[in-house]
Amino acid sequence: MILKGCNRFQMIGLEAVAKLAQVSSATASRALSRPDKVALETRTRVLQAAEELGYQPNHLASGLRKGKSRTIGVIISDILNPGQAMLAKGIQDAAAKSDYTVFLFNSDEESDKERRALESLRGHMPQGLIVVPTPGAKTNLKLVPNLPTIELDRASGLKNAHTVMVDNIGGTTTAINHLIGLGHKRIAMIVGDFAISTAVERHQGYREALEHAGIPYREDLVLAGHHREDGGRTAAHKLLSKPLKQRPTALFVGNNEMTIGAVLATRALGLSIPEDISIVGFDDSRWAMTLHPALSVVSQPAYDLGYLACETLLGLLERHKPPNASSVRLATNFISRESTAPPRKT
Amino acid sequence: MILKGCNRFQMIGLEAVAKLAQVSSATASRALSRPDKVALETRTRVLQAAEELGYQPNHLASGLRKGKSRTIGVIISDILNPGQAMLAKGIQDAAAKSDYTVFLFNSDEESDKERRALESLRGHMPQGLIVVPTPGAKTNLKLVPNLPTIELDRASGLKNAHTVMVDNIGGTTTAINHLIGLGHKRIAMIVGDFAISTAVERHQGYREALEHAGIPYREDLVLAGHHREDGGRTAAHKLLSKPLKQRPTALFVGNNEMTIGAVLATRALGLSIPEDISIVGFDDSRWAMTLHPALSVVSQPAYDLGYLACETLLGLLERHKPPNASSVRLATNFISRESTAPPRKT
DNA sequence: AACGCCAATGTAATCGTTTGCAGTAATTAA
DNA sequence: TTAATTACTGCAAACGATTACATTGGCGTT
Incomplete structure (x- = not known):
């Protein structure tokens, strides 16, 4: 006193x-x-x-009393990835509109960082969570057992999860069909880590599109790039070093970072895009547009994805919806630029 | 009970x-x-x-009781700007190391959004604030009068402020000197908004470097780009549409976004870089590297800047330092790539 | 033996806000 | 006139963690 x-x-x-x-x-x-x-x-x-x-x-006091902090936790994989940053922005805007505040974390694709983020988060009593899950999410999310959670961009594999993702299969088949339509037969793919659902789905889309066109699936044309620029570079290098007759005439790359690596590898080998090799990337970005030649891509509505995820979460919090799983898929958009063309006549 | x-x-x-x-x-x-x-x-x-x-x-409870929430507020200008995202990452990492959690906001360069962010923030009782100030910050920051604050990347103009910035003048003079060294005489600049301290300083650096080399400062070679891609595009268009004899042979652009616009305008006019015009940008990025020709830039240690700002803030919180103003300047790094070359012989 | 001291623990107040309950006064119904 | 209702308001108990203060018992000193 x-x-x-x-x-x-x-x-x-x-x-x-x-x-x-x-x-x-x-x-x-x-x-x-x-x-x-x-x-x-x-x-x-x-x-x-x-x-x-x-x-x-004082939100601390009212949060304590009411059991509602008006905050949500957000874990994205990497703030430096323009697509992820866009997700964050969409989330932020949606949250701000409803007067929620966001705790933002990066997992950098490391399950360990994700776990630490969850531990930090827990004590702050967020009312919900939006997470771009790492491969370890299935385990990590047990740290916050009763927290309403939306999985964004990918699925962790947990039952009863709410997910907001894009139509990876559809997006990929559109891209591959485009290449097939141009006359390509040897279409390679650089895939990400199969522990991440997007990689699996995009691979599946690739496979389905080929199958549908009656082009046999060839294992030697599918290389893992581990989601990183470096992986994309070495994978592309390997693919494009094949003898001309076996060398793919088109390349589909499963994400952003790997695409950069692939493009750089192509340049390094002295091959020209799209004459020697057509390239399509997944996820649009500034550099994809300004690149010369400008890159054809499957673009994702990242802002909307984030915004929607947040709205979904807040909806879950406001009206006490039953904890049934829900799943939203947004469509992708194929943008044809200069990096794709018919294959060279042989 | x-x-x-x-x-x-x-x-x-x-x-x-x-x-x-x-x-x-x-x-x-x-x-x-x-x-x-x-x-x-x-x-x-x-x-x-x-x-x-x-x-x-429960951090809410202990925060309430102890008057320390172990959170800090961060307001950057735009999470989609790679440089700003990098600042955020540096801050996050430093904060995590000391077990602080970050509330992240975007101002989008709008003073109004900055104000709203501060209002949201206030109730959550952050222990400190790191802000990339908008032009309205001088007013807005009065909303949180006793909150230990670090101004990052720019200065709001408030007395007694703690600032962590780069050496804009030095960075710019290095770049201009490089152009002068290549033999350029008509060097134009696209400046940002003079309400933002970086724009003023970079402009000053430009001016000083010219002066030092005995090249007269010409007002018609300095155009405002208002920090946006569009502004950069129109400014560059105007500069490069001059008759050949008056057209600048080199162009220094005051920030990231405007540089994209300038490059696109150059391409649109059918001019080639660096033969017709040398271009140097401020702030490095993925697209600047992958651009063809790769862009020469003044690069900023954005991660370190963010990390340092956070460490400074936490230092302020831990040891009850006196609220004297402090000011840190980090050096920039000029990266010479392919977008600069000697001017054409006339 | 009497005293003081220290270590270990408990009691209860406190942080600022919310809310069930009760109380008061004013209004309406009977 | 009395009872019942309504509309405001205040009292005090929460929320969960921390900490000043009080209490206890054990130890050493004189």
Whole structure:
């Protein structure tokens, strides 16, 4: 009681507002959040007092009392990846619209970092979670067993999960069909890590499109790039070093980073795009557009994806929906630029 | 008291741990955070109980009580800008190392969004703030008068501010000197918004370098690009449409986004880089590297900048440093690639 | 033996906000 | 006139963790 007047953040609390408005703190609280429960005259008095003192509610306290922190946790794989950054932006905007605040973390595709992020998060009592799951998510998510969670961009494989993803299979088949339509027969693919659902689905799309066109699936044309630029580079190098007759005439790359590597490897080998090799990447970006020749890509509605994921989560929080699994797929968009052309006549 | 056993988050509180360990909650608390104040035997008992119940401390509660939330607010200008994303990453990593959690916001260079971010932030009782200030920051920051704040990348102009920035003047003069060294005389610049300190400093660096080389400063060679791609495009278009004798032979662009616009405008006009025009950008990025020809740039140590800003802030929080202003400048690094060459012989 | 001291623990107040309950006054119904 | 209803308001108990203060018992000193 001794230090009552000297709070640490020189906080102006409800108590102070109440005193100035000559009401109890209970009434002051109601005046601010339950206008109908308080006489108009009293209410204006409280509002004025709050204004005068520059009162700002303390979310820690109200969060503690109400059991709602008005925060959500977000774990993306890598803020430096433009697609992921776009996801984050969509989430942020949706959250801000409903007055939620976001704790943002990067997993850098490492399950360990994901786990640490979840541990940090836990103590802050977020009301929900949006996560781009790493391969370890199935285990890690047990750390927050009762937290409403949306899996974004990929699925962890957990039953009863809510997911918001793109139509990877459809996006890929469109791209491959485009290449087939141009006359390509030897179409290679650089795939990501099969522990990540997008890689599996994109691979499946590739396979299905070939099959559908009656082109046999050849294992030697599918190399793993491990989601990284370096992996893309070495995979592309290997594919493009084949003797001309076996060398693919088109290359489909399963993600952003690997595509850069593939393009650089192509340049390094002195091959020209699209004359020697057509290339299609997954996920659009600034560099894909400004590249010369500009890259044809399967583009994802990343902003919408993030926005939608957040809206879905908040919907889950507001109306106490049953915890049934839900699954949303957004369509991709194939953008044909300059990196694809018919194969050279042989 | 009625619902004591049925907490909302099915929270396991200290109370529960204490009961299981047969001590008071006070002792349980001490066992966890003040090991030396508790008998070893008791401590292990508490730790074991905590482990068994999967106890997780509630930061809302401890934050409320201690007046320390272990969170910091971060407002960057745009998460989609790779440089800014890198700042965020540096901050995050530094924060995580000291067990702080980050509230991340985007201002999108709009003072209004910055203000709203600060308002959101306020209620969550962050212990500090790192902000890439918009032009309105000088006003906006009054919303959080006693919050330890680091200004990152730019200065708001507030007295007594702590700033962490790069040496914009030095970085620019190096770049301009490089162009001068190649033999350029008509060197144009596309500047940003002078309400932002980096634009002012980079412009000053440009001016100083010319002066030092005895080249007169010409107002018609300096155009505003307003920090956006579009602005860069129109400014470059105007500059490069001049009659050959007056057309600049080199172009220095004050930031990332504007540089893209400038490059696209150059391409659109059918001019080739670096034969017709040498271009240097400020701030490196993936597209600057992969561009053909690869762009020469003044690169900033963005990760370090963010990391350092966070460390500085946390330092301020830990040891109760006096609130003197401080100012850190990191050096830039000029990267010479393929977009600069001697001017054409006339 | 009497005293002081220290270590270990418990009691209870506190952080700021919310809310069930109870109380008061004013209004309406009977 | 009395009872019942309504509309406001205040009291006080939460939320979970921390910590000043009080209490206990054990030890050493004189």
